[in-house]
Amino acid sequence: MAATPPRVVNVGLDVFAEALRAQGVPVTEVAWRPPAGGDADLARLLVADRAVRERIAAANAETMARLFRARPRWVGVRPAGEVVPALRDGRLLLHAGPPIGYARMCGPHRRAAAWAAVFEGWAPDVDSAVRALQSGEIRLAPAYDHAVACPMAAVVSPSMAVHVARDEASGLAAFSPINEGRGRSLWLGNPDAGALDRLRWFHDELAGTLSAALDRAGGIDLFGLFAQSLQMGDELHARCVATTALLLRGLAGPLLEAGVPGPVAARAVRLLEANSLFSLTVTMAACRVAADAAHGVPWSSVVTGMSRNGVDFALRVGGLGERWSVAPAVPMDEAVYHSGFGVADAAGDIGDSAILEVVGLGGMALAAAPTMAAFVGGSVADQLAVTEEMRTITLAAHPGFTVPALGFAGTPVGIDVRLVVETGIVPVIDTGVVHERDPEAGQIGAGVARAPLEVFRDALVALPGSAAGVQEGPT
Amino acid sequence: MAATPPRVVNVGLDVFAEALRAQGVPVTEVAWRPPAGGDADLARLLVADRAVRERIAAANAETMARLFRARPRWVGVRPAGEVVPALRDGRLLLHAGPPIGYARMCGPHRRAAAWAAVFEGWAPDVDSAVRALQSGEIRLAPAYDHAVACPMAAVVSPSMAVHVARDEASGLAAFSPINEGRGRSLWLGNPDAGALDRLRWFHDELAGTLSAALDRAGGIDLFGLFAQSLQMGDELHARCVATTALLLRGLAGPLLEAGVPGPVAARAVRLLEANSLFSLTVTMAACRVAADAAHGVPWSSVVTGMSRNGVDFALRVGGLGERWSVAPAVPMDEAVYHSGFGVADAAGDIGDSAILEVVGLGGMALAAAPTMAAFVGGSVADQLAVTEEMRTITLAAHPGFTVPALGFAGTPVGIDVRLVVETGIVPVIDTGVVHERDPEAGQIGAGVARAPLEVFRDALVALPGSAAGVQEGPT
Secondary structure (H helix, E strand, O other): OOOOOOOEEEEOOHHHHHHHHHOOOOEEEEOOOOOHHHOHHHHHHHHOOHHHHHHHHHHHHHHHHHHHHOOEEEEEEEEHHHHOHHHOOOOEEEEOOOOOOHHHOOHHHHHHHHHHHHHHOOOOOHHHHHHHHHHOOOEEEEHHHHOEOOOOOOEEOOOOEEEEEEEOOOOOEEEEEOOOOOOOOOOOOOOOHHHHHHHHHHHHHHHHHHHHHHHHHOOEEHHHHHHHHHHHOOOOOOOOHHHHHHHHHHHHHHHHHOOOOHHHHHHHHHHHHHOOOOHHHHHHHHHHHHHHHHOOOOOOOEEEEEEEEOOEEEEEEOOOOOOEEEEEOOOOOOEEEOOOOOHHHEOOOEEOOOHHHHOOOHHHHHHHOHHHHHHHOOOHHHHHHHHHHHHOOEEEEEEEEEEHHHOOEEEEEEEEHHHHHHHOOOOEEEEEEEEOOOOOOOEEEEEEEEOOHHHHHHHHHHOOOOOOOOOOOOO | OOOOOOOEEEEOOHHHHHHHHHOOOOEEEEOOOOOHHHOHHHHHHHHOOHHHHHHHHHHHHHHHHHHHHOOEEEEEEEEHHHHOHHHOOOOEEEEOOOOOOHHHOOHHHHHHHHHHHHHHOOOOOHHHHHHHHHHOOOEEEEHHHHOEOOOOOOEEOOOOEEEEEEEOOOOOEEEEEOOOOOOOOOOOOOOOHHHHHHHHHHHHHHHHHHHHHHHHHOOEEHHHHHHHHHHHOOOOOOOOHHHHHHHHHHHHHHHHHOOOOHHHHHHHHHHHHHOOOOHHHHHHHHHHHHHHHHOOOOOOOEEEEEEEEOOEEEEEEOOOOOOEEEEEOOOOOOEEEOOOOOHHHEOOOEEOOOHHHHOOOHHHHHHHOHHHHHHHOOOHHHHHHHHHHHHOOEEEEEEEEEEHHHOOEEEEEEEEHHHHHHHOOOOEEEEEEEEOOOOOOOEEEEEEEEOOHHHHHHHHHHOOOOOOOOOOOOO
């Protein structure tokens, strides 16, 4: 990782600036502005009293320090039921985003859940699976409560193979399923029998193949690898070609030296060759474990989780424990649709992959991926403008995730709910769009999604020191 | 390859512009300026008479069309003696750049030649090899006369393994030795016994391993792959990390499916994993065969070869047959040196790798590699300025080699000797710098080399239609 120190934009909160200066971090002070819209209650929360501001500033500094200490390694690929305790008993499916019942789920989510039940043998066919989901015989729970990150509409069941990312600094681990690629699949909400065959191969062979290589390699340092792929045109969320190629480069030698039989090794290698999105869920597991390492500092106002289920958007904040703020997801009207499709066809914003933006990748690193300029208007200048916009709501430039087009400055990282509420600027999230109703269409577009402002307001009110939160906050 | 049509800058020569417009190619006309320095003789050559200008314009259009039709494939790796007829008999070493005797060779070139003789068993030790080279018992010849491209100080002998790049459009092939990496080696002018062991492994095992994979893959389309790596931060000459990773991605599956034993396959994969410069000589072979396909159109004023031997610089022009223009190489005073080294330690500009710049890569694609900004001043703006400078001496924007930082415009390609002489602007060439005297130091810097203006003046005078060339040119 590069040794570039974080640059910090400090808005009004002088104590935070002092704390950073004491650590030798350059601070750019921005003149205090009243909160957009002149919301008097929120304005009061933002300025709080000096003692509260000091505690928040110190908590945020600790949050960022933990985030930057995290060094997730990809250490294995295991059946989810072996590594996620909640999946060991009974019929439970983990899904992206905040809690939701089958009846409220969007179309792709329902289809993925039903086919996952068939995959597990919990139902003989999709119709039976739907009934078991409707009756509650098969339960649903947010993956985010179990250190699992689900891409798009994917659900995770016990027999699905998940990447294991372990953070050496914190000792934590997080998980995300092997990416299914661009064909018929759970994650794109258009599963079929072939998708289940693929999941079986993941479980029966590929997980062991990859684990053998990772064992031999002693794991792969992911943030170091991500820092390289940011120099190679990836923002790692929608464009993953370099990251996947670097993972393949890192795996191929150990795979062969581990004595995996040629045809078995060849099938693994061919998957990484053919599916440039392979790295996405490895990245999600890595970002999730880093965010978990940063999470849990009392008084922290830094975002440590963003997650969507196609209907609702959920926000986790460092100082608010396991309380997630939930609000309706915003429509996918900024996306670029494939010919013949539009926002009326689209399922709502979905997936746990927004954990990348929490850690300074994806939308925060758009400037690294000029091939994705169309996501935000079409030009490299548009991408730089988005990056500058994100700087106004983040606390640091990432010391390791640097971007050539930014003169090798770090990506914006450390979304502060106070800055979001003050400015009214919400995080951008790179995302795909899947069809709401058509069971075969799958992905119909891609682009930038916006987080809803409401969740940031909700979290701000809940923070200790705020009118609502001071009584219940830590003291 | 992208379908972006070439953009053409037309300087004064209206017939060329008309010919291009007739083909639907956008033409930007630039006001005619008198040749820099007001050299009256050269000015006369540049304007020539209308009939000559028309013939040159048509020849250049054909040259560019041939260049853009070339689709080199990497089809195998073979002992040089099997594919280069001149190496089949007697003791001959092929070297970079124009003809040169052992006595005039720069230090790294002499060391490489002597160790190559030991490698072949033509001498029992380096001292004996030196005597055999001095006496002419071991002969030296320019690699460029045999469709071979030698990187830096490397020489090619019969038992060295060379990449084979074949152009389907023209049926031509060209060759370049497997890159030896950053350690002690012939190409960096600091060979030792370990370097010869590596060459033996290349010959005895690696060549067959790679060939088996390439056979299985049906070859690898190189220009399509290069177009991708230009989107991934490579300019392919000094930064090759993406290109090498993409080659590894393309080889790994076929390698395993070809039934190569695991440990043998692992050694090949580990080389590509560890040596990010692996792709350089594959690229050189590809560019050489493309340049050869474009070469040989009578009346063409387009550069089809640039080549240096550490002492002299040689230029090949499309319409001048096998006549190369030769002049002293320029000092390496624009390079960035490793700590403790400077231009006084440097061997002169050396290697056949400038064939990349002929084809629109390397220095012509610097803007694709922001990590190399230090080569030309330090900023991305400096890189864009170099690209714009190169546009003034080239005939087209490459239709397939596009660059994100240029708004996906193609790289400058098709160096016209008339434009070089007129403007006094010479091509930039990305290059490494090796130590002249120290037999162990190897690479001591890297940066941009400039072609000497003299070779372009020499070629211009020799062109048919010029004062010197009209009598002997084709009619």
